[in-house]
Amino acid sequence: MNPIDDILARLRGCLPQGEGPWPLHEPSFQGHEWAYVKDCLDSGWVSSVGAYVDRFESALSSYTGVAHAVATVNGTAALHIALLVAGVEPGDEVLVPALTFVATSNAIRYCQATPHFIAADESDLGPDPQALDAYLREILVEIDGQACNAFTGKPLRALVAMHSFGHPNRLDALAEICSRYGLTLVEDAAEALGTRYQGLHVGHWGRVAALSFNGNKIITTGGGGAVLTNDQDLARRARHLATTAKVAGHRELFHDETGFNYRMPNLNAALGLAQMEALNDLLRRKRMLAQRYQEAFVDCSDARFVEEPPDADSNYWLNTLLVGEGVRDALLDRAEKLGIQARPAWTLQHRLPMYRYCPSMEMTATERLAARIVNLPSSPNLVGED
Numbered sequence: 052m053n054p055i056d057d058i059l060a061r062l063r064g065c066l067p068q069g070e071g072p073w074p075l076h077e078p079s080f081q082g083h084e085w086a087y088v089k090d091c092l093d094s095g096w097v098s099s100v101g102a103y104v105d106r107f108e109s110a111l112s113s114y115t116g117v118a119h120a121v122a123t124v125n126g127t128a129a130l131h132i133a134l135l136v137a138g139v140e141p142g143d144e145v146l147v148p149a150l151t152f153v154a155t156s157n158a159i160r161y162c163q164a165t166p167h168f169i170a171a172d173e174s175d176l177g178p179d180p181q182a183l184d185a186y187l188r189e190i191l192v193e194i195d196g197q198a199c200n201a202f203t204g205k206p207l208r209a210l211v212a213m214h215s216f217g218h219p220n221r222l223d224a225l226a227e228i229c230s231r232y233g234l235t236l237v238e239d240a241a242e243a244l245g246t247r248y249q250g251l252h253v254g255h256w257g258r259v260a261a262l263s264f265n266g267n268k269i270i271t272t273g274g275g276g277a278v279l280t281n282d283q284d285l286a287r288r289a290r291h292l293a294t295t296a297k298v299a300g301h302r303e304l305f306h307d308e309t310g311f312n313y314r315m316p317n318l319n320a321a322l323g324l325a326q327m328e329a330l331n332d333l334l335r336r337k338r339m340l341a342q343r344y345q346e347a348f349v350d351c352s353d354a355r356f357v358e359e360p361p362d363a364d365s366n367y368w369l370n371t372l373l374v375g376e377g378v379r380d381a382l383l384d385r386a387e388k389l390g391i392q393a394r395p396a397w398t399l400q401h402r403l404p405m406y407r408y409c410p411s412m413e414m415t416a417t418e419r420l421a422a423r424i425v426n427l428p429s430s431p432n433l434v435g436e437d
């Protein structure tokens with residue numbers, strides 16, 4: 052059989068019977084969403100103060116085990132705040148995967164720092180810690196006790212780990228690299244609520260992490276995000292910065308620095324609380340769907356299903372195939388005609404016009420890898436109650 056026919060036949064067998072389309076990722080509202088949102092409307096507490104924000108933050112913190120959660124208007128805002136409280140300053144460089152959504156690089160630019168792109172490894176689509184370590188040995192010099200890029204002279208301040216499509220990076224090794232070179236580890240966990248590495252929920256390994264609750268994520272608040280940290284001072288500072296740096300106890304509004312209007316409204320948090328109550332069920336369904344895909348592709352010579360890495364429990368946010376070179380575009384065209392909503396990976400960051408001139412690791416292998424990625428329909432609704 053031709054590879055595309057073979058892949059499509061296997062894919063079709065994993066999806067429910069009947070007519071498509073089968074979307075990439077649809078939200079699922081089957082719990083208290085209507086009731087909690089109505090409660091907000093009835094009470095008039097729709098904006099950024101209200102009990103649902105506190106309850107949603109507590110639910111996030113107790114679910115992940117990370118001590119503090121600060122809910123924000125979206126994941127990009129959470130990342131921006133996370134980088135600021137991690138100490139990223141104008142003129143710094145921040146190591147970040149080239150294989151990520153643009154928000155990760157944008158948030159670095161919002162801090163007036165420069166993204167420094169790192170390569171992706173085929174096993175988990177995250178950085179290969181050994182290759183990263185070798186690269187850092189090559190490019191780092193110490194200036195006044197600070198690791199700097201020998202070629203640009205700029206301080207290398209932080210490393211952003213990004214858990215691609217819900218699969219965690221090798222966080223133990225990345226944390227070790229960060230402590231060896233004096234970098235701060237920040238986790239872009241936008242795609243990874245529900246993902247654990249070595250038994251710990253993501254967000255535990257970095258000094259600070261960011262989640263997203265956009266409409267296509269595993270739970271949604273419409274738009275929304277959160278900063279997670281175990282550090283009480285960082286949490287306090289994140290909350291302050293995200294609340295326009297407003298100082299309590301003043302009759303006239305008083306702000307002690309340039310802050311941001313980034314706090315999540317109560318209305319969105321109401322939706323989020325109901326979604327958190329459903330999270331375990333959503334994760335269960337997503338694992339069942341992933342298992343279907345995994346079994347369907349186990350003996351496929353034309354495509355490999357990306358399984359959770361060893362030592363990890365992935366949320367399987369977007370199920371992913373690695374197809375043969377040159378197969379992806381024709382496969383996506385054929386899938387679209389059948390109503391199977393699949394999509395390619397993002398354009399690699401160093402290929403975007405505004406980031407083309409940023410420092411970067413050698414990207415040939417990452418470019419070949421990215422061109423083989425196909426994300427598959429991954430909605431929890433694709434699995435019934437069975």
Ligand SMILES: Cc1ncc(COP(=O)(O)O)c(C=O)c1O
Pocket residue numbers: 125126127128130151152154155213239241242263264265274275276
């Ligand atoms: C890796 C990654 N980082 C950041 C974001 C930004 O989140 P948001 O869309 O909530 O701003 C997203 C998702 O949208 C993402 O996938």
